[in-house]
Amino acid sequence: MEATTIGAVDESLYYIAAFAFLLFFGIVFFLVYFSVRYRAKRNPVPTEIHGNNLLEVLWIVLPTLLALSMFFYGLTGYNFLRHAPAGSFEVAVHSRQWSWSFEYPDGKKSPQLVVPVGRDVRLTIDSDDVIHGFYLPGYRIQVDAVPGMKTYAWFKATRLGAFDILCTVYCGTNHSEMMAKLFVLPQDKYETWLAGGAAPKDGDAPMDGE
Amino acid sequence: MGDTVHEARAPYFAPQGGRRGILSWLTSTNHKRIGILYLSLIGVFFSTAVVLGVLMRVQLQSPSMRLMDARTYNIMFTLHGIIQIFLVVIPGIPTIFGNFALPMLVGANDMAFPRLNLFSWYLFLFGAVLAAVAVFTNGGAPDTGWTFYVPFSLKTSVNVPLATFAVFILGMSSILTGINIVTTVHQLRAPGMTFFKMPLSVWGLYATAWVQILATPIVGITMLLIVVERLFGIGVFDPTKGGDPLLYQHLFWIYSHPAVYIMILPAMGIISDLFPVFSRKNIFGYKMIAFSSLAIASVGSLVWGHHMYVSGQSDTADIIFSLLTFLVAVPSAIKVFNWIATMYKGSIKLEPPFLFALTFVFLFSIGGLTGLFLGALSANVQLHDTYFVVAHFHYIIFGGFGFGIFAALHYWYPKMTGRMYSKTAAVVGWLVTFVGFNVFYFPMFIMGWQGMPRRYYSYLPKFNELQLLSSVGSYVLAAGVAIILVNLLYNAKRGAKAPDNPWGGATLEWTLPSPPPLENWEEPPTVTKGPYDYSGMEEKR
Amino acid sequence: MSGHTHAGPIDRDRGCIGMWLFICTEILLFGGLFLLYSVYRYKNPADFHAASQDLSRFSGTLNTIVLITSSLSAALAVHELREGRAARSKLFIWATILLALTFLTVKGFEWAAKFEHGLYPNAAHLLSLPPGQILFFGLYFTMTGLHAIHVIVGMGIFGYGLRALSRGKIDAEHPVLVENATLFWHLVDVIWIFLFPLFYLIS
Incomplete structure (x- = not known):
């Protein structure tokens, strides 16, 4: 395996x-x-x-x-x-009360995390206000987002599909609504999205994820 | 310790020395009365927090439930946590049974510092009043969670300083109780009671008292720093001024993890007293159990970082804390094995206190074994801050502390009241709580495993069924707790008169009348045999 | 008869054990602050050095001498009491209280000077300095403030001891209160002896 x-x-x-x-x-x-x-x-x-x-x-x-x-x-x-493998695909994760945003090396920003299938993805995580917890149970990833420092995590995007991203560190009134999605797309669909295509929806990717 | 006939001395709760009524209680430095004072307050707090918990479960019954808004829900779990942790579970056994039972268990007439003892009760009351005031004034109750994590707690509702100051005061009360217990155990043991002739409940309270003394000051200063940070903005926890939020978490857990042992060690001690009594034979491996209490108390002080595996602390720290965490699991396992071995070839009577004690072992084992998942670095990544953790610590704290205190109450009830509760009602109450407890909390393990974060006002639809099941369990559990409490309260004055030694215990408190007089012994008892030596007691059973 | 005393003068051994346990908790209370101090100084050595230059070494040294002297007079108070000379004991307690007052006065002037220069938490000037200096002064005010509260509490205990001496509740046979007050006072002194170099003598 x-x-x-x-x-x-x-x-x-x-x-x-x-x-x-x-x-x-x-x-x-x-x-x-x-x-x-x-x-x-x-x-x-x-x-x-x-x-x-x-x-x-x-x-x-x-x-x-x-x-x-x-x-x-x-x-x-x-x-x-x-220990993320060298040459991982880098995405910066920013958090604030109560939303996530994902920033790509080319400067593109997105409210959802979209990655091509098969890549190692390295996330650098920070927070603008209070502590949040970046939690991606579908890929067994969790690490806190702490103001004033950067934390990181990585995963190998082997499974196509949509996965929930949740906040695990209590951060105020709408803590339970601080959600986003990870979309693992086939390379061609990913490139369409990167080039400005429409944001993916739950049904877009085959749901063999969870 | 033969069959002395007690000349009629008035029970400790009868009016004494001209003072009657509530005032005679509020001014009494007698250890039994102070124990009952604590019991009354803690009983009220416990019931309040149970109601809050049930209301939260009503809200979580379905994801679209709108019994309250999200902010109210956040306040509720904060209050539930603050009350249960700081007003019920941490003070619980040391103050109730450390006061009521400890002097009798070691053959003394009172604690080492009786006036200090009453003073710490007033501090406790004062802390509780401050916390209550914080709920209703100045912008409303804190919504930070009981952990007061910075920087959130520096930004949210205005009443955080008052609540954290209340925690500081409660900590002072806890420290004074700890000092009293350590000094009592060192100074006031009856002639002949060596350390290894002490009942294991005393060992449990003694180890706990050291944790209270050595760990509580750290949370005291941490809470004070939150107050100072909020009032003056000194910056030590504020990342915008160079402060480090992780340092707060370290300071907080340096105390709050040992606090878990404040909760569980005395319960373990009491359970170690009950297994021999109801098996009619000596405890298996006395010294092992006594030393394992000290081992837990000392190694347990070095494992706080396992609350912070994913917090951003260094990987090296993670690894060291994980190793120590697995080592501290061993003494707890030893205790469980020794309790079970005590039953081997015993002559077991399943009286209500023992049913609760057996349930303690059952639930504590589940809590302990699920702790192994959380202690493992990689497994924790999936389970951290999910319902798995919530289930785990409720199995330890409610299953351990809660059922420990239920066992203790049913065991010493005849000594406290001079009466006996209805054993049938007690067994019914036990069964309902046992079933309700597991239906309530076990589904949470599954939900956590599947990625349900804690402290959520609402949730994803895939958790609908298990959340509903869990809510139903909570209602059953609350009903069971109500049965237990009603049975105990109702029979305190109306129950059948209890004999001096209803369970055939060999520890010193059972040589006293039920209820004992204000001054336990007129002549200090002399101890010649161990606490679990039942030879020659068969006929009195 | 160990277990059979009624409320009254505290048994001497017991009082001593209780007080030492309490002192452990005090050391740990300050220990939390010393821990914070160490971490932040380790992270910001240059800022801590720079900020330290703003403190008055003269006042710090003066206060150290004052406090050590007060510890001596407290110890003498206990000695005189044990020898049965209550009047001289009272005199030394008074001396201790006055020295404590001196300490607080010097401290007060020091704090006032810092306030004048805008070196207090949340002051605009302080916030314009690097984070390490903000933390230094945050810790300075917190730790010396908490220490000053201990000085005030110690004065209160000595004051109570004076009253008890005057009423004859304390004598050579029952010196626990004064003994414990002095023990507490030595603790206050020792904490200052750690605070002084940590804040005033960073080189």
Whole structure:
């Protein structure tokens, strides 16, 4: 599989989910089983046990190793997310209460993010007023837009379609309406748009995105 | 500690020394009375915040709902957060049970500084009044979220300084309570009670008190800086003057992450007391649980940056904070395993307090395991500031603190009131809250996973069904909470008389009458056995 | 009998533990500000140096001497009290209060001078300076202001101690209040000893 930001995030999500479910069902099983098996009616006399060194060492060491493995999974994915490939397609993202705007290298500005399919897209993000959160769940991208500094993120636009861009850091009254769209278009349609063609609409691109 | 017959000493809540009525409560430095004073205030605040929460869920029932406008909704989640965090969950267990139960648990007659104790209650009241005033005056309530993130909080409604100052005052109250608890544990333990003969609830409160003392000043100064920034414009958090908004977030979370442990550690301690009592056997791995509390308190002070993975802080910082975050998960896991192991070969009675304790473990486990997703750097990118986080911390805070305090209330209720609640009603209340809780919050994990950001007044149509389900769950949960509260309130005066030791506990408070007299012991008790040693107690059960 | 005292004079060990814990919280309170200071100085070394030149080293040095002397007189007050010489103890407390007042007066003149030169938060002149200087003066007023509040609180506690001494509530057997007031005063002194070089002596 080609390395994408989606893969980098989803791999660790599913890895952790597998162990989380395993541990969860183990915990619930023993809670319920002991509650039934050792209820006072069935087991009127308790057996005194103060501890068990082997068992306790085991459940210090095992969770530690498991936790460390999760950390490394997260770290590997994150390293990938934080290092945009050289030669990425650059777009500047500006945010303000309560809208996004996208600025292209040639100076073109757009309220929607439109990119050609297959490219690595590097976003440089800033804010004019308060902190916003640039969130593109369809490509597993999130980073805050902070006034006074520039943050960045990148993704590989592998999937055609329209994707929601949302604000995740609460920024005032219309926080929940601070939305935009990402359109990943085939190269020819992208060029038409760049040359001044009409803004794409939801139906324009095949919706295999989400 | 044999079967001494208690000569009739008046219960602690009877009129004493010529003072009666409300005034005798407001001037009393007695630890049990102050505990009840806190309980009354916190009960009112909790109910208020639950109502706010339900109103928010009504608004979110459908994306086109217009119960309130967006600004009102933003104020509501801000108030819900401020009340629940600063007025309920952080003070909750240390003030209610740290006062009511702690001196009895260590065999003392009162806290180390009784007058300071009453003073901190008044500070708490004062902070709460300030917060309430901030809601109704001077342009209206703050709409910043309980985190008061700059620079938004520097620009929005005019009452932010008053609200943040209220938080500062509440922090002072919390610090004084912490000082009282640490000193009490060091100085006032009964003869024979070594540190390793203390009940684990005392260990929990003790570790918590250190966090209160060491972390709260940082949020105190941060809140003061917001006030000063708002009033004079000093510029330290204002990017237009060279200030760094991320520095605010660091300072805020240096306290507010440890604050999560202020919320959960004492609850864990109480749960550790309940598992042995209702399994009739010693806790599995006493020292491990005691030390894991200290481990959580210390390592937990170094993980604040995991709230800021996507904030723009350096990647190196992200990596260090993520590593520490995974390490702090381990002591919590140890506690869960030890609790469950305590049940092994026990003789278990599913009394109401224990049902709540078991539910605590169930919900806390879900909260803890979902925390692993958020701790992992890449997974967090998708889940950060979404409903996944909202669900996660409600599983920890409501599932942990909330059910911990429900367990504690049902456990010490006979000691507090001298009466017993209806056990049937308690079980019904438990079942309804348990079902409502999971229907309410579990869908939020799914919505967050699918990209539903938090603090949204409205939402995309793809979330319609799950949002509705979640709202229905919230109504069920609120009904369950109401059943629990009514049962406890109604029976405080009308319930059947409770025996001195209804659960067969081996800790010191159960050697006192129910309710205890104003002065717990006439002669200091001598401790010769551990807190979970039930040998020779079978016949009294 | 540890657990069985009624309200009354505070047990000495207990009072001492409580006060030290409180001092920890005070150090952390200022610690947050020192943290901010370090970060901003690290980011703006030249601006901090330039802004520091606007402060009066003379006043700063004078105030440092005044405060250290007051710490000494506070310590002597405790010593005299423990020796049972309440009258001399009162004298030293008075001296401490007067020195504190001197400190505040000097501080007041300093602040007034800064205000005259437009070097106060949100002043048009200050806002025309580079961000590092704005932050320097923001921190200067916040930190010395918070410190001054502590000086005033300390004076209040000593004043209360004087009253208690006059009424005979405090003596060689029950010196906790004066001891703790002095402990607090040393803290106020120590904080100033950190503030002084950080603001006045940047080279």
